[in-house]
Amino acid sequence: MVATGPGVRLEEVAREVFEVLTQLGLTVPPRRRRAGDLKEIEFLTLSLLQGRGTMIVGDIQRVLGVLPAQMSRIIRALEDRDRPMIVCHINSRDKRKVDVRMTAAGEKALAEYQAARVVRITESLRGLPEELQEEVGRLLDKLREHRSALRGDDSPIRSPGSPVQA
Numbered sequence: 001m002v003a004t005g006p007g008v009r010l011e012e013v014a015r016e017v018f019e020v021l022t023q024l025g026l027t028v029p030p031r032r033r034r035a036g037d038l039k040e041i042e043f044l045t046l047s048l049l050q051g052r053g054t055m056i057v058g059d060i061q062r063v064l065g066v067l068p069a070q071m072s073r074i075i076r077a078l079e080d081r082d083r084p085m086i087v088c089h090i091n092s093r094d095k096r097k098v099d100v101r102m103t104a105a106g107e108k109a110l111a112e113y114q115a116a117r118v119v120r121i122t123e124s125l126r127g128l129p130e131e132l133q134e135e136v137g138r139l140l141d142k143l144r145e146h147r148s149a150l151r152g153d154d155s156p157i158r159s160p161g162s163p164v165q166a
Contacts, residue, residue, distance in 0.1 A: 024121050038113050041066070046073055046085060046110040049102040056091060057098045075100065085109055 037045070041064065048060055061071040079087040085106030091097035102110070125133055 024117075024124065038109055039077070041070075041074055041092060042078055042085075043110065043113050045078060046102055046106050046113075048107070049086065049100065054099050054101045057088070057100055060100060078106065081105070 020164050040051060044064060045060060048063055057071060057075060061068060064071070064074075064150050066074070073090065075086065077087060083105035085101055086102055089099050089101075125136065128136070
């Protein structure tokens with residue numbers, strides 16, 4: 001591809017990053033979804049809660065970029081299980097708002113969902129030479145630092161295994 005300027009090359013890089021992330025997201029072998037398996041949007045919701053603890057439904061909705069009806073379905077799907085993955089309560093300061101918190105069952109489901117994907121991504125990265133593995137790690141650190149600076153260090157999502165900030 002011939003780039004005509006820095007903006008065009010940056011867009012090409014962004015497309016390549018998106019393609020790689022898509023491929024990494026598909027690293028878990030395809031299988032039929034079983035009842036109780038997390039959908040991608042449910043995983044994202046639990047990830048938000050993992051990083052923040054308790055959140056207001058409307059705040060989750062805004063971060064995910066879904067419509068109110070979609071958010072209601074997501075909340076209901078996570079709440080109406082044999083072992084609920086979230087609990088909802090009326091916000092104590094504003095009775096019009098609903099607080100959402102992840103349960104132990106939600107934490108377990110999220111950890112299992114992440115673990116299956118992390119194992120496969122690790123297998124993919126293992127095929128790279130060690131110096132490239134280290135370079136990928138350095139680039140991810142720089143990208144994370146840059147994103148944190150843009151957000152003012154209050155990211156709603158944290159990396160698996162990183163400590164929860166109080």
